[in-house]
Structure formats: structure tokens, C-alpha cells
Amino acid sequence: MRTISVVIPVKDGARWLAATLAAVRREAPHEILLIDSGSTDNSVAIARAAGVRVLEIEPAEFGHGRTRNLAVASTSGELIAFLTQDAEPVPGWLAAYREAFELDERVGAAFGPHLPRPDTSPMIARELREFFAGFSPEGGPTIQRSADEAAWHPGFLSNANAAYRRSVLEAIPFRDVAYAEDQAFARDLFAARGWKAYHPGAGVLHAHDYPWAQFMRRYFDEYRGLRETTGHVEAIAPRSTVRAVRDAVARDRAFLAAEGAGAAQRLRWTGRSVAHHGGRRVFAALGSRADRLPAAAQRGLSLEGRGDGEASGATPSAPRLTAIPARRRRELFAEILDAEVHGAAPLLPAAPGASARTPLHVAIVIPPFRRGSGGHDTIFRIFREIERMGHTVSVWLDDPEGRHPERPAVLRREIRDWFARLDAPVFTGFEQWYGADVALATGWQTVFPVLGLDACRARAYFVQDHEPEFYPAAAERRWAAETYGQGLHHICASPWLADLVRTRYGGTASVFQLGADGDVYRQLDVVRRRDTVVFYGRAVTARRAVPLGLLALAELKRRRPAARVVIYGDPIPNDTSFPYEHAGVASQDELAHLYCEATVGLCLSMTNYSRVPQEMMACGLPCVDLAGYSAESVFGEDGPVELSDFSPTALADHIERLMDDEALWQRRSQAGQAFVAAHTWGAAAREVEAGLREALRLREGIAQPNAPLR
Amino acid sequence: MDVDVTDRAAEDLARENERLRAAIAELEDELARQAARTNTIRAEAQERVYWLDRWNLDLNELMRRPGAEQLRWLVRALRQPLRALRKLKRRLLG
Numbered sequence: 001m002r003t004i005s006v007v008i009p010v011k012d013g014a015r016w017l018a019a020t021l022a023a024v025r026r027e028a029p030h031e032i033l034l035i036d037s038g039s040t041d042n043s044v045a046i047a048r049a050a051g052v053r054v055l056e057i058e059p060a061e062f063g064h065g066r067t068r069n070l071a072v073a074s075t076s077g078e079l080i081a082f083l084t085q086d087a088e089p090v091p092g093w094l095a096a097y098r099e100a101f102e103l104d105e106r107v108g109a110a111f112g113p114h115l116p117r118p119d120t121s122p123m124i125a126r127e128l129r130e131f132f133a134g135f136s137p138e139g140g141p142t143i144q145r146s147a148d149e150a151a152w153h154p155g156f157l158s159n160a161n162a163a164y165r166r167s168v169l170e171a172i173p174f175r176d177v178a179y180a181e182d183q184a185f186a187r188d189l190f191a192a193r194g195w196k197a198y199h200p201g202a203g204v205l206h207a208h209d210y211p212w213a214q215f216m217r218r219y220f221d222e223y224r225g226l227r228e229t230t231g232h233v234e235a236i237a238p239r240s241t242v243r244a245v246r247d248a249v250a251r252d253r254a255f256l257a258a259e260g261a262g263a264a265q266r267l268r269w270t271g272r273s274v275a276h277h278g279g280r281r282v283f284a285a286l287g288s289r290a291d292r293l294p295a296a297a298q299r300g301l302s303l304e305g306r307g308d309g310e311a312s313g314a315t316p317s318a319p320r321l322t323a324i325p326a327r328r329r330r331e332l333f334a335e336i337l338d339a340e341v342h343g344a345a346p347l348l349p350a351a352p353g354a355s356a357r358t359p360l361h362v363a364i365v366i367p368p369f370r371r372g373s374g375g376h377d378t379i380f381r382i383f384r385e386i387e388r389m390g391h392t393v394s395v396w397l398d399d400p401e402g403r404h405p406e407r408p409a410v411l412r413r414e415i416r417d418w419f420a421r422l423d424a425p426v427f428t429g430f431e432q433w434y435g436a437d438v439a440l441a442t443g444w445q446t447v448f449p450v451l452g453l454d455a456c457r458a459r460a461y462f463v464q465d466h467e468p469e470f471y472p473a474a475a476e477r478r479w480a481a482e483t484y485g486q487g488l489h490h491i492c493a494s495p496w497l498a499d500l501v502r503t504r505y506g507g508t509a510s511v512f513q514l515g516a517d518g519d520v521y522r523q524l525d526v527v528r529r530r531d532t533v534v535f536y537g538r539a540v541t542a543r544r545a546v547p548l549g550l551l552a553l554a555e556l557k558r559r560r561p562a563a564r565v566v567i568y569g570d571p572i573p574n575d576t577s578f579p580y581e582h583a584g585v586a587s588q589d590e591l592a593h594l595y596c597e598a599t600v601g602l603c604l605s606m607t608n609y610s611r612v613p614q615e616m617m618a619c620g621l622p623c624v625d626l627a628g629y630s631a632e633s634v635f636g637e638d639g640p641v642e643l644s645d646f647s648p649t650a651l652a653d654h655i656e657r658l659m660d661d662e663a664l665w666q667r668r669s670q671a672g673q674a675f676v677a678a679h680t681w682g683a684a685a686r687e688v689e690a691g692l693r694e695a696l697r698l699r700e701g702i703a704q705p706n707a708p709l710r
Numbered sequence: 711m712d713v714d715v716t717d718r719a720a721e722d723l724a725r726e727n728e729r730l731r732a733a734i735a736e737l738e739d740e741l742a743r744q745a746a747r748t749n750t751i752r753a754e755a756q757e758r759v760y761w762l763d764r765w766n767l768d769l770n771e772l773m774r775r776p777g778a779e780q781l782r783w784l785v786r787a788l789r790q791p792l793r794a795l796r797k798l799k800r801r802l803l804g
Contacts (some may be wrong), residue, residue, distance in 0.1 A: 425752035
């Protein structure tokens, strides 16, 4: 379970603080930190009496972004939740945040609804309910992926009730702005390709009734802050203002009626509603034009009493600079710099006969992993088989970002429980490195640390994909490409990949082919339907060509409205122009059932092939994939897989052919099962073992670098 | 005579090379066995300390705390009569 630190910045918050702290404690967070910026009431005493850690700072030191960055540095939870002193969490608040961050690892921030208190005026209560309902039309958690997406207020984020992933806040600290640091963060997060999530269960009671003038001054500050951070200028015109106020008052009255208010009560609130909405329009417009007002007028209209940013003629001030302390022990990718400055560590002298010996000691260096990670699953399954052949394996986790706080014994158990029951010990980092016959990199990031490892006879590179293609124009793309030129022997997961390594990068390469788990993926006693297309639609993995697949399915549905489409692989359903059934991130057993029930599988890959087509074939399901990438090199041009040009109509044609032509369907299905029977994990491991020996033979000088592919 | 000496020297050199190769092979095998043993021991140790690691417990740190030794002494003191009672029960009841 992820640990959560709860942070509450406070100034004179005694009125609400005890209730807020009691509600937070009920949620059992990892820690609570209260940052007090000069309270003159007994806020600090209340917090200390509640056993809460208090950090006291000078009022002048306070800044919405700056102080929260200080909180990040002063806490240790994997997630950090921020509240304001008057935001009282409802039961299940932290559990909801944990769930929000489980939706996807790209979720960097999450927020929940602000709920009205009993004393909240109907204008505010109604607006809150409508506003937050807009984030979750179906009542469940939702994800916002971009500020430009066509969704309800995609840029909204409020630190009155929000939670963040620590690693994200360390990479993208809050800006030191006077106001709306949360909204600025949301933009920065989207710019860094991060996502945010809304969870309706992560609610706080956070709405109060204020006197009219106080409300208006708050709106002035709010819209001035929005102008300063986003450039937003609130439009105002007499006719549209009257219309907007009239509509808002009507909605307030409807809300009151729905809440059971009598006619007298509705009448009483109507006057206040007119004043509220009308005043807000005016003060919002004033706030977003505050820079045109004299400083004294700004101070008068502002609840904060701030009067800076004066009208034209003032000298532009220098930007506020924030000193950022060193937060990492080493820079990310520091091994790339090491390799450039120091070169690769020397290898042991080649030992004659070493390549033929058993046991070999193979040290596999892995990047961080998650449950269900396909690439890691392949590595561990194959090396379990390598252990069965009598070899010695050790696992070394390279985790420069500190994604795994677990100790090695826990990591080892996770690997055994989630992937394969390796006998190997697991190490984090390389402090206890004791050499190996072959040090094996398994992802581009691990190549540079492997170059720094000494006391080994050879280095090799377990290549499952052409990883530069995972990135747009980026440093990572360039570095990933450079890994193929570091002199490691490549053990590649398809002839296509090996050919690429040899011809484009001039590297040496051996080949292995992926296996399928026959215990899970097999012909089940399930009635096969004749109308079902199952599509691996993991939209977040760009190389899966999901937009192309969806176009093909739209075309198919146009031709055959009765065709049934099932899409899986992504927790969030894709928005499509046709109806379909969403299977989410299904388990292996559920997938096997789906594959046994379906008529045609659609799985597209624009780089190396994956295990999915083989898993479909193992269930007797013929599969359509893209021609011109890697599939031909593995399955042949007229083998178990129906290969299509990169065209939605061509894909729809191939799907239709398989649905209509029983003889073709049978031929592909049988060819697929024969293919899978010959491609077990044991066979894959034997090919990988040959590749490891080839790496040693190349060192011994008894293999030719340009020998034909094995 | 010269030929005999040269042949003998060549044979000696070949024997010496053979002996050295065998020694290297033996050392290589020993190294491989040592790596395998190290891995096995390390893996077994990780299996044993799993729950300690899972709960982030450092027993050395725990035993350095005030009162830890006394608690350990108390547990041992309580355990001895319990063991004696259990032994007696087994003897009496067969």
C-alpha cells in the first residue's frame, strides 16, 4: 500500500483545524505535517495537542508554491496530499486517492470534490455539486490527459484538496507564484506528458458562507491570480451579464426546490442569489483587469490586501527566483556521463573454453518493473529456464529514480510471485557486484550501467524491441539508439530486430523467439462465436497503432453493423463512433476466455512483434497484424497471421475475410497452434543460451562478428 | 643429439602447457562453483529475511533500543518454565 503524507499549510486556522485534523487522523496517513506561517491564534497548540508535527515559518517566507515545495522536502510519503486548514476529509478520502494513483503510473496528481457544509449557501452548494459532477458523468474516477482535451475543465486542480506522486513533485515542483500554483502545476504536468485524475470518493467538506463583501473580494483575488498565471481575462458585457445572472438565479431556485425549500425560503434566497452572481461577474472582471487599477484600489478590493502589479508605466519587475536544493544523490542517466568520461570498465581476459562451460554465471541487469510488465515477464520466464539448464543467474535492479523502495528480499518475492520462480538472488544497485561470465543489459537504460561493471568476461544485450522508437525527438531516443553501438553482443527477440541491429548499427546479433504460456493460453471449453473481433487497444502505447485499429473497426461496423467488437488493454475506454464492449486490463485467464470465444484477433505492432498474437494463436484465434514491420520475419508471409497493409480499409478487408472464409480461418487457426507448439519458453531459453555463449565466443575470438544469424 | 634435446624441450613445454591449462580449467570450475554457492546462499538468506524486509524491521537496530535486552531476557525466562511444563505434559500423557 502506498504511504501518504498529509500536509496542511495554516495561518490562523483554529476555527476549523481540530475538526480537520481529527478527520485526517481517521484516514490513518503515514504522517501529518502542518506548516504554520505565523498564526496569532492557537492553531499551533491545537496541532501539537493532536500529536501533529508542526513546521513554523515566518509569514514573509510563505508562498503558495514555495511553502508546498518545502513540505515535499520535509515529508517522506510516496504520495503527498495537500489540504487547506478548513477542508475536512470525508471517510475513505485517502483510500480514494490511493485508487486514483493505481489507475495508471502516468497519473501524477489527483483531486477530489469540495462538498458543501450544512451552512453553505445554496448558490455555492449548487455550483459545487454541478462543477464536480462534471468531472465524473458516470460517477467513477476519471483521468485528464491534456489541458486541450474536450472534457470538463481539464486544467482544474485545487490544492485545497489534492494529492501528488512524490516522484512527480520532485521533478516538477510548484511554481513560486502569488496565486493558483495548483493550476500552474496542472499545466506543467500536462506539458511533461503526465496525467491527473479525479476521484469522487476523495471529497472534503470545504465551503462556507461569507458576507457578500468578503465573497466579492475573494473573487477579485481569484481572478487576478488567474490572470497572472494563465492570462485569463473575464469578459463582461451588460447583456450577457444579465443573461448569465438570470440563468444562475433560476438554477439556484430550481436547486432550492429540489432540496425541498418552501416558497418563502426560495424568495428570500433569490435576492441574495442576484447580488451574489451579479457581484461576482463584476468583481471577476475587475480582478482580471487589476493591473489597470491603482495599487490603492487593488488593496481595497482585495481580501489579501495586495496591491502590486500596478497599471501601465510601472517598470517590469525581475522574476521571483526560487533556490532549489540538490534533491538527488546522482543525476538521472549519470552512467551515460560516466561512460563518456571514463569509458567502459575493462573486461576479464577471455578464458579459452569458457563459452562451452556449464554453469555460466549470468548477471541480468533489469530496469524497474511493475506487476504485469510483459518485457520483464519474458526476461524472467526465459532465465528461469536458463537456471533449469544448470546455469547460475543473479538479478541486479538498476533503479536510479528510486521507484522501488522495497528491500531486495521483497523484490525477489515480487519477481517470484508476479513473474517466474527464479532461484536467483536479487540486488539493488551494484555495490555488492561480484562479477559474472556474462553481464546482460535488458533495456536501453541498463546498457550504460552494464558498461561500468568489471570482473565479467563478456557483456550482452537482451533486446526485445527497437527502443528509440518509443520516444519522439528526445535525448532518450538518441541515447537508446547509441546503446546498439557500445560493443555488446545483442540477443534479439526476432530476426527483424537482429537484422536491424546488424545493418543499421553494425552490431553482432543472435536471435530468439518469444514463447507463450500454454498453461493459460490454450483451447478452452468455450463456444466460439462467429461475429466477434477482439482488439488489443492500449491507446497509451503509441506503437500499437490504436487510432488505425479503431478506424478499421469503424469501417468494419459500417459494413457489418451486427459485428461485435471487444477492446481491451487500457483501463479507460476509448471514445469511438461505434458501440463496443470494453474489457479493460483483463487478467490472463480472462483473456484466454476472450480469445477462445472470439472470431478474429486484431493486434497491431509498428515495431517488434509481441507475445499477444502467439497467445491468441494458442487459443486457436487467427490474428490480423501489420505487414512491413517485424511479423513476417517471425510468422512468414502466409503463415498463422493474416498480414495487412497500413490502411483501415485493408485491415477491415482482412478481418472480413477471416469472418467469411471458413477454410482460411481453419488454415490460419491450425497454423497458429502448430507455431505455438514449436515456440515454447524452453525453446526460447535454448536460443538465448546460444546467444550468451556466442557473446563469450566472440570474446574468445572463435566466432566471427559477421557470421550468419543464429 | 641436438634433435633429442629440442624434442625433449618441446615435449616438456607441451606438458607444462597442458598442466597449466588443466589448472586454469580447475580454477575456472572452482570460480563457477563459488559463484553458484554465493548465489544460493544469498538467495536463501533473502528468503529467510523476507518478512523482516517486508516490515522494514532491522533486528540489530531494534535490539539497540532501551529495554530490548531486558525484554529478551524476560521472554527467555518465561519460555523455560513453559517448555518444562510442556515436556512434563508429554511425559505424563505419553
